[in-house]
Amino acid sequence: MSQFFQIHPDNPQVRLIKQAAQIIHGGGIVAVPTDSCYALVCHLDDKGAVERLRRLRGIDEKHHLTLLCRDLSELGVYARVDNRQFRLLKAATPGPFTFILEATKVVPRRLSHPSRKTIGLRVPEDAIINALLAELGQPLLGTTLIMPGETEALNDADTICERLGKQLELVIDGGACSMEPTTVIDLTGAEPELVRQGRGDASVFGI
Numbered sequence: 001m002s003q004f005f006q007i008h009p010d011n012p013q014v015r016l017i018k019q020a021a022q023i024i025h026g027g028g029i030v031a032v033p034t035d036s037c038y039a040l041v042c043h044l045d046d047k048g049a050v051e052r053l054r055r056l057r058g059i060d061e062k063h064h065l066t067l068l069c070r071d072l073s074e075l076g077v078y079a080r081v082d083n084r085q086f087r088l089l090k091a092a093t094p095g096p097f098t099f100i101l102e103a104t105k106v107v108p109r110r111l112s113h114p115s116r117k118t119i120g121l122r123v124p125e126d127a128i129i130n131a132l133l134a135e136l137g138q139p140l141l142g143t144t145l146i147m148p149g150e151t152e153a154l155n156d157a158d159t160i161c162e163r164l165g166k167q168l169e170l171v172i173d174g175g176a177c178s179m180e181p182t183t184v185i186d187l188t189g190a191e192p193e194l195v196r197q198g199r200g201d202a203s204v205f206g207i
Contacts, residue, residue, distance in 0.1 A: 002031075002161065002164070002165045002166075002167075002168040002169055002170055002171050003023070003169065003170045003171070004157070004161060004170075004171050004173065005019070005020060005170065005171075005172050005173065006173045006174075007020075007128050007172050007173070007174050008174075009033070009127060009128060009174040009175050010127055011127070012127055012128050012131040012174075014131075017128075017131045017132060017135050018135060020032075020132060020135075020170060020172065021132060021135040021136050023169050023170050024041070024042060024043050024132075024136065024140070025043060025136075026169075027042075027043065027046050027048060027049045027169075028042070028049070028168075028169030028170055029041070029042045029049055029052055029053055029056070029167070029168050029169055029170075030042070030168065030169065030170040030171070030172060031145060031154075031157070031160045031164065031168055031170070031171045031172065032128060032129060032132070032172045032174070033126070033128060033157075033172065033173075033174040033175070033177040034068075034096075034124050034126050034129055034142075034177065035094070035095065035096050035124050035125045035126040035129075035177070035178070035199075036096040036124075036144075036177070036178050036180055036181050036182045036198060036199045036200075037144060037145065037153035037154075037155060037177055037178050037179055037180060037181050037199075038144075038145040038153055038154055038155060038157075038160065038177065039066075039068075039142040039143060039144055039145055040053055040056060040057065040142060040143055040145050040168075041068065041132075041140040041141065041142040042140070042141055042142075043136075043140075043141070044067065044108075044111075044138060044139055044140065044141045045108070047110065050065070050110070050111070050141060052167075053065070053141070053143060056164070056167060057143050057146070057147075057148065058147075058148030058149075059143070061110070061113075061114055062113060062114060062115075063143075064098075064100060064113060064118070064119060064120040065111060065119075065120065065141055065142065065143050066098050066119075066120035066121065066122055066141070066142050066143060066182075067107075067111075067119060067120070067121045067122075067139040067140070067141060067142075068122055068123075068124055068129060068133065068139055068140045068141075068142050069121060069122070069123050069133070069139045070123070070130060070133045070134065070139075071093075071094075071123060072086070072089055072090060072093060072123065074139060075089070075093075075121050075123060077104065077106055078103065078104055078106055078107050078119065078121060078139065079099075079101035079102060079103060079104060079119065079121050080101065080102040080103075080104055081101065085101070085187050088187060088192065088204075088205060089123075089187075091204055092185075092200065092204050092205070093122075093123040094123040094124055094125035095123070095124075095125050095200055096124075096125075096178070096180070096182045096183060096198060096199040096200040097122060097182055097183050097184075097185060097200040098120045098121070098122045098182040098183070098184045098185070099120065099121050099122065099184075099185050099186075099187050100118050100119075100120055100184065100185070100186040100187060100188060100195065101118060101119065101121055101187055101188060102117060102118055102188055103117055103118060103119040107119055111141065116188075118188060120184070122182060128172060128174045144181045144182070145160065146181070147163070152179060153179060153180075153181055155176060155177060155178075155179050156176070157171050157172070157173035157174075158173075178199050180198045180199035181196065181198040181199070182196075182198045182199060182200060183196060183197055183198040183199060183200030183201075183202055184196040184198070185202065185205055185207075191206075192205040192206065192207055193207075194207045
């Protein structure tokens with residue numbers, strides 16, 4: 001069975017954040033609330049954990065996983081961002097958006113889209129996630145917690161434990177969060193393109 005941490009959504013307990021980071025460093029997959037809905041996250045550099053994450057979600061390498069970054073400067077390490085894109089990103093971060101951008105060579109090839117060489121990135125506005133990112137000192141790799149064949153994200157920590165307890169190393173209960181996933185915006189073209197409407201207001205991009 002997975003471990004279960006109750007972490008305060010506004011003032012995360014340092015001891016529990018450190019333990020969660022150790023679990024991630026050890027190859028664990030963690031269910032965590034975000035500023036949109038619950039996500040499954042793992043260590044960016046752990047190939048085995050990434051493969052387990054894809055199997056859990058029932059997705060292949062053509063489905064963008066998302067790098068959750070602390071800020072735009074960290075995002076810039078993993079994605080090629082020009083001045084136009086940077087202005088758009090600055091206007092919408094932190095927040096419930098995922099951006100499709102061209103991956104830099106820092107991103108392992110197995111994590112970027114096999115033909116487009118793109119990756120999903122986001123800067124969440126959530127105290128628990130940001131405390132984890134600060135403790136780890138690098139982005140987390142994540143995906144929305146929507147189970148294969150379903151359309152709605154799981155939103156209750158107890159339900160997640162019941163359904164996935166044997167397949168996860170940790171479930172973090174930070175209280176209820178939104179049922180809506182992030183809004184996904186593709187910034188690789190001449191104009192922003194709406195890929196998925198979610199919690200974020202796409203009008204900031206003129207869409």
